[in-house]
Amino acid sequence: MLRIITDFDGPIMNVSERYYKVYQYCLEAVREPEQPIQQLSKSEFWDFKRSQLPEREIGQASGLTDEQAQAFATLRKQTVHTLPYLHHDSPIPGAVETLSYVQTLDIDLVVMTMRREQELDEALARCGLGRFFAADRRYCLSNDYVKTADIKDKPRLMARAMRELAPASTWMIGDTEADIAAAQAHNIPVIAVLSGIRDRSRLSLHNPNCIAANLQEAVSIVLDQSGMQLQPATPLTLHQPA
Numbered sequence: 001m002l003r004i005i006t007d008f009d010g011p012i013m014n015v016s017e018r019y020y021k022v023y024q025y026c027l028e029a030v031r032e033p034e035q036p037i038q039q040l041s042k043s044e045f046w047d048f049k050r051s052q053l054p055e056r057e058i059g060q061a062s063g064l065t066d067e068q069a070q071a072f073a074t075l076r077k078q079t080v081h082t083l084p085y086l087h088h089d090s091p092i093p094g095a096v097e098t099l100s101y102v103q104t105l106d107i108d109l110v111v112m113t114m115r116r117e118q119e120l121d122e123a124l125a126r127c128g129l130g131r132f133f134a135a136d137r138r139y140c141l142s143n144d145y146v147k148t149a150d151i152k153d154k155p156r157l158m159a160r161a162m163r164e165l166a167p168a169s170t171w172m173i174g175d176t177e178a179d180i181a182a183a184q185a186h187n188i189p190v191i192a193v194l195s196g197i198r199d200r201s202r203l204s205l206h207n208p209n210c211i212a213a214n215l216q217e218a219v220s221i222v223l224d225q226s227g228m229q230l231q232p233a234t235p236l237t238l239h240q241p242a
Contacts, residue, residue, distance in 0.1 A: 001108055002226050003168040004219065005139075005161065005188075008113035010175025010196020011215040012095045013123060016046050018088035019080060019197075023058070026075045030059070030068045037063035050199040081115070086122050091129070092195050098216045099132045105228070108168055112139040112157055114150050114178070136164075150178035158182035169226065173218045180206040189225075191218040 009015045020042045031037050040048070040062055048058050055076050059069030079085065102109055111133045113120055120140045124130040139161050147153055155178075172183035175196025180203070183190035192208040193215060194200060203211055212218040 001166070001168040002106070002222075002228070003108040003110060003165070003170040004102065004222060005110040005112050005158075005170060005172045005183075006215065007174035007176070007179050007196075008111050008115060008120065008123070009089070011173050011193050011218065012091060012099070012111075012129070013089045013127075014092045014195075015089050015197065016042070016049075017090070018085050019049060020045055021088050022076055022080045022085055026072050026079065027059070027062055027064070029075060030064060030072045035063070047199075049197055050202070052198065052202050081119060083119070083122060086119060087126065089123060089127075091127055092214065094214060094216045096129070098219055099129070102219060103132060105223075108137070108165075109133060110137045110139065110161065110165070112154070112161065112172075112182070114141060114147075114154060114157075116141045116143050116145065118143050150176065151181055154178040154182040155185045158186055158188075162186055171222045171225075173215065173222075175203075177202070177206045180208050191221055193218055 006012065023045055024039065027037060027039060038061070040058070045058070048061070053061075055073035056066075056069045059072035060066065064072055099109070109132060111120075115123075117140050120138065124133070139157050141147070141153070141157070145153075158172075170188050172179060172188050172190040173193060174180065174183070174190065175193050176198050180190050180192060184207075189209045191210045191212050192198070192203040192206075193212050194203075195214040200211060210218075210221055212221060
């Protein structure tokens with residue numbers, strides 16, 4: 001049996017609008033009433049995020065003082081994953097079609113995310129994605145889980161999945177170093193995608209097996225490496241990585 005474990009944010013969901021809205025909110029909340037600031041454009045902000053520039057430095061680049069930038073970073077961490085902002089997330093173009101295609105094949109499809117259960121449920125229901133992942137194929141954090149760091153928490157989630165899931169030929173698709181670490185800890189081949197929150201240079205540092213443009217291309221690589229032929233009517237139109 002072939003299994004694909006995919007991260008949620010990055011391969012499937014575009015979180016850039018949520019992150020930018022939270023950036024704008026935190027910038028306004030921390031600045032003084034008459035203080036001049038230099039609000040970054042969404043593309044500038046997202047480039048900073050994808051290159052892993054620390055939040056404090058993003059605040060400084062926006063015109064905040066060092067003290068304000070630290071407050072900005074703290075507020076952002078407290079706000080970015082809260083339910084009022086989650087409705088800004090939306091499926092990445094082509095992701096739903098790819099999931100639909102995978103569902104027609106003899107592939108065990110699993111989602112593994114650092115979202116809490118209520119955060120994952122919100123997106124699955126709002127975007128009609130629940131049909132792709134059975135309840136026992138959803139690996140996420142409990143609502144009361146005390147997070148440490150994704151690079152530690154995600155391998156723990158993968159360890160749980162490996163205990164609970166039947167043996168299979170497994171691939172991981174993700175967009176961060178935490179996804180890569182979780183897969184490598186269990187000798188699972190991992191494809192990093194450029195549609196998420198890390199750019200090519202950051203992903204390359206962690207030595208994934210492949211880097212693909214998006215979920216469509218990653219799935220095509222998995223199928224090719226597994227000796228499965230795409231059907232003529234496949235929705236997996238490949239795009240060159242940026």
